[in-house]
Amino acid sequence: MVNEIMVSVECNSYNQEDFIAEALESILMQKTNFAFEILVHDDASTDRTADIIRSYEQRYPDIIKPIYQTENQYSKDVPFETFNDERARGKYLAICEGDDYWTDPEKLQRQVDYMEAHPECSMCVHAAEKVSAVSKKKVATIRPSHKDKLFSVEEVIEGGGDLFATNSILYSREKIPKMPEFYLNATIGDYPLVIWGALRGTFYYMDRNMAAYRVEVKGSWTDMQVSDVAAKQKHLQEVAVLLDEINTFTNFKYDYVINRTKRRNRFYILLKQLKIKETLKKGYRQFYMQPEFFKRVFKRITI
The missing domain is CATH 3.90.550.10 (Spore Coat Polysaccharide Biosynthesis Protein SpsA; Chain A)
Incomplete structure (x- = not known):
């Protein structure tokens, strides 16, 4: 029709x-x-x-x-x-x-x-x-x-x-x-x-x-939820919960990439908080060598 x-x-x-x-x-x-x-x-x-x-x-x-x-x-x-x-x-x-x-x-x-x-x-x-x-x-x-x-x-x-x-x-x-x-x-x-x-x-x-x-829309979800480091940290904690649910839902088929993504998100929060020593620990150092790191540094580490 x-x-x-x-x-x-x-x-x-x-x-x-x-x-x-x-x-x-x-x-x-x-x-x-x-x-x-x-x-x-x-x-x-x-x-x-x-x-x-x-x-x-x-x-x-x-x-x-x-x-x-x-x-x-x-x-x-x-x-x-x-x-x-x-x-x-x-x-x-x-x-x-x-x-x-x-x-x-x-x-x-x-x-x-x-x-x-x-x-x-x-x-x-x-x-x-x-x-x-x-x-x-x-x-x-x-x-x-x-x-x-x-x-x-x-x-x-x-x-x-x-x-x-x-x-x-x-x-x-x-x-x-x-x-x-x-x-x-x-x-x-x-x-x-x-x-x-x-x-x-x-x-x-x-x-x-x-x-x-x-x-930069006033009152939008992004404007309200990820406008500062504390809010971004809370947001990424919620993302981590989401990824854990997806991991269970998929019977851990994507366990490696899910855990890597959670570590990467945590890495950039630590950088925003200037907790440099923690970013040098095992599990985080790998992200210094990724192209994404240099892009974010160039953009003053935006998330």
């Missing part, structure tokens, strides 16, 4: 009146030979975000399908999947949060074309740029490979939560029909999601910049 939904786009928003219109416009500009829907979930915004969404809903009632919460669900630890996944009609699910946006009108078509030609693929991502919400300028590029590439489970685990841009993700709902416990238990959504994607089939990266991922 011509009008059958191929892609459901998940767009979660909260107090993003300055960004939500750009996010929705970037999705609506997609040039596709298939139908798609935009599942907007506004988590009881206290600014004009909901009003802006309503104006788009009135203009595009067949595409934009919003939910307007009257009570904030995030504060109640209610996963957004509860509201979006169950109503999604698409064969594939794409992500574009309310403070991000897509930059290439062919993004969805290119990803769907690949997925349709490779039914073994569970998840497809692509390059993106980081844009400052303050200066509105590009501050970095998220480009884990300088060519198209199939990433292994090990590479996805070791790459960490910043390896891919959230708004580059498109995945097969047939291969990922529901989220595992380690995802539902996690305090961060991106990292366990891409690991789950890699575990469920092949994981394909397109070396084409097709999205902008905003950073």
Whole structure:
């Protein structure tokens, strides 16, 4: 059927009146030979975000399908999947949060074309740029490979939560029909999601910049959770718990890379705390010789 939904786009928003219109416009500009829907979930915004969404809903009632919460669900630890996944009609699910946006009108078509030609693929991502919400300028590029590439489970685990841009993700709902416990238990959504994607089939990266991922957004998860060393330490402790759960879930198949990743994360926290003697102990010294170390030193050891 011509009008059958191929892609459901998940767009979660909260107090993003300055960004939500750009996010929705970037999705609506997609040039596709298939139908798609935009599942907007506004988590009881206290600014004009909901009003802006309503104006788009009135203009595009067949595409934009919003939910307007009257009570904030995030504060109640209610996963957004509860509201979006169950109503999604698409064969594939794409992500574009309310403070991000897509930059290439062919993004969805290119990803769907690949997925349709490779039914073994569970998840497809692509390059993106980081844009400052303050200066509105590009501050970095998220480009884990300088060519198209199939990433292994090990590479996805070791790459960490910043390896891919959230708004580059498109995945097969047939291969990922529901989220595992380690995802539902996690305090961060991106990292366990891409690991789950890699575990469920092949994981394909397109070396084409097709999205902008905003950073320095006031009130965002990153802004609140990883703004100082103490918060970063807490964050990486939560990552370690997540990795331990994944280790158990996979029957310790990826035990080596999981433990190596935990040690590496601890290594960079020790550096941030200037605990140099501890970084010279056995188990940590190896990270001084990795290319990543020199990149982080050049960037003043950012995490």
